[in-house]
Amino acid sequence: METPVAAPAPDARSGPPIAGEPMIGEPMVPPVRAASSTGAWTPPPPPAAPGPRGRARFGAGLVVGAAVTAAALGGYVVGQDSGDAPVADSAVVTDSVVDAPTGQAIDPVVTESSAIADLVAAARPSVVLVEQRTGGFGGSTGTGFVLSTDGYVVTNNHVVAGGDDTVVTFADGSTEAATIVAADPSRDLAVLQVARTDLQPLAVGDSDDLRLGDQLVAVGYALGLDGEPSVTSGILSARNRTITEPNGEQLVNLLQTDTAINPGNSGGPLLNMQGEVIGINTAIAGQAQNIGFAIAITPVMDVIAELREGNVPARALMGVTTQPSEGARGAEIVDIAESSGAAASSLRVGDVVTAVDDAAVTDPSSLGSAIARYQPGDEVTVTVDRNGTSVDVAVTLGTRPT
Numbered sequence: 001m002e003t004p005v006a007a008p009a010p011d012a013r014s015g016p017p018i019a020g021e022p023m024i025g026e027p028m029v030p031p032v033r034a035a036s037s038t039g040a041w042t043p044p045p046p047p048a049a050p051g052p053r054g055r056a057r058f059g060a061g062l063v064v065g066a067a068v069t070a071a072a073l074g075g076y077v078v079g080q081d082s083g084d085a086p087v088a089d090s091a092v093v094t095d096s097v098v099d100a101p102t103g104q105a106i107d108p109v110v111t112e113s114s115a116i117a118d119l120v121a122a123a124r125p126s127v128v129l130v131e132q133r134t135g136g137f138g139g140s141t142g143t144g145f146v147l148s149t150d151g152y153v154v155t156n157n158h159v160v161a162g163g164d165d166t167v168v169t170f171a172d173g174s175t176e177a178a179t180i181v182a183a184d185p186s187r188d189l190a191v192l193q194v195a196r197t198d199l200q201p202l203a204v205g206d207s208d209d210l211r212l213g214d215q216l217v218a219v220g221y222a223l224g225l226d227g228e229p230s231v232t233s234g235i236l237s238a239r240n241r242t243i244t245e246p247n248g249e250q251l252v253n254l255l256q257t258d259t260a261i262n263p264g265n266s267g268g269p270l271l272n273m274q275g276e277v278i279g280i281n282t283a284i285a286g287q288a289q290n291i292g293f294a295i296a297i298t299p300v301m302d303v304i305a306e307l308r309e310g311n312v313p314a315r316a317l318m319g320v321t322t323q324p325s326e327g328a329r330g331a332e333i334v335d336i337a338e339s340s341g342a343a344a345s346s347l348r349v350g351d352v353v354t355a356v357d358d359a360a361v362t363d364p365s366s367l368g369s370a371i372a373r374y375q376p377g378d379e380v381t382v383t384v385d386r387n388g389t390s391v392d393v394a395v396t397l398g399t400r401p402t
Contacts, residue, residue, distance in 0.1 A: 130192070156189065206278070
């Protein structure tokens with residue numbers, strides 16, 4: 001059985017999908033392919049034939065949310081909702097309601113929809129359209145959000161990679177040329193800077209406090225459409241997901257949400273109901289419905305701080321390749337890289353990793369998420385199941401190759 005994995009989609013300028021390979025020292029996951037969006041809309045490929053029973057695997061058709069071109073908008077019909085849904089006790093009421101028998105106005109009810117409208121109104125000045133232009137012509141578009149008053153903006157690396165000029169458009173329609181301060185392809189993050197000192201940053205929340213089922217809101221420039229950003233809402237569906245990008249890099253500590261995320265949303269904020277950023281929208285599953293992925297904000301805040309200073313922090317490496325365990329719940333070691341921290345320890349092929357320090361490991365994806373929280377040189381205690389016996393092993397983490 002294989003761990004559910006998905007891959008962030010490539011940006012609008014990327015070519016045919018490229019299958020990635022698992023990295024030594026990271027959980028072993030199957031390579032995936034991602035659909036691209038270049039000039040004209042390409043529908044997701046047909047669903048794959050059913051495989052053997054067991055855990056589902058996200059494969060071909062995973063789409064990086066991200067960048068779109070103007071031509072990609074051709075042929076689209078934007079639908080419009082019509083009609084009113086019945087109103088239950090906890091349903092939508094946003095204005096004063098007239099009681100039918102008496103004709104007397106009832107006090108307004110604070111509802112989910114009005115709460116979302118309020119937080120979007122507050123967040124909108126901080127959400128920006130990011131355009132990457134090539135040769136003076138239109139290139140790809142995505143979304144970003146303001147990190148600080150002095151001009152720093154966060155987005156996905158795949159939104160800005162490969163172009164010549166980056167332009168940021170603000171909610172009031174004003175535009176500014178942007179400089180890429182630093183970008184980290186391995187984490188799909190980039191920090192931009194514009195020549196402004198009057199920006200309104202978004203508050204940053206704690207993604208570690210999220211609970212399954214929590215309400216979330218995505219704000220971004222879906223499909224690069226002109227005018228206001230698109231707003232969608234949903235819930236937190238799962239935590240600690242791992243996906244594989246087309247270049248083989250793995251993104252860990254991702255949030256899975258059924259909030260609609262479309263091409264153009266990449267790099268934009270995923271908000272909690274306090275209007276705080278708890279994730280960065282990054283990828284969607286092209287062969288499924290209502291499966292999107294966002295980079296959890298809390299584990300990467302230190303990385304963003306380093307990028308803001310122009311530095312790209314190294315990633316820690318334990319030096320093992322793992323697969324889902326057939327027996328004990330965990331990640332079974334199938335290979336140990338030479339000259340790695342794991343090789344210098346007493347870890348063995350066949351050991352099943354069940355914890356790293358106080359973080360439980362249930363599969364290869366959660367092992368990758370656990371290691372991602374450390375820095376090269378950190379010493380961790382790796383708990384393994386070895387032939388039915390629990391063993392603690394000290395491992396000094398190395399540096400992942402770039």
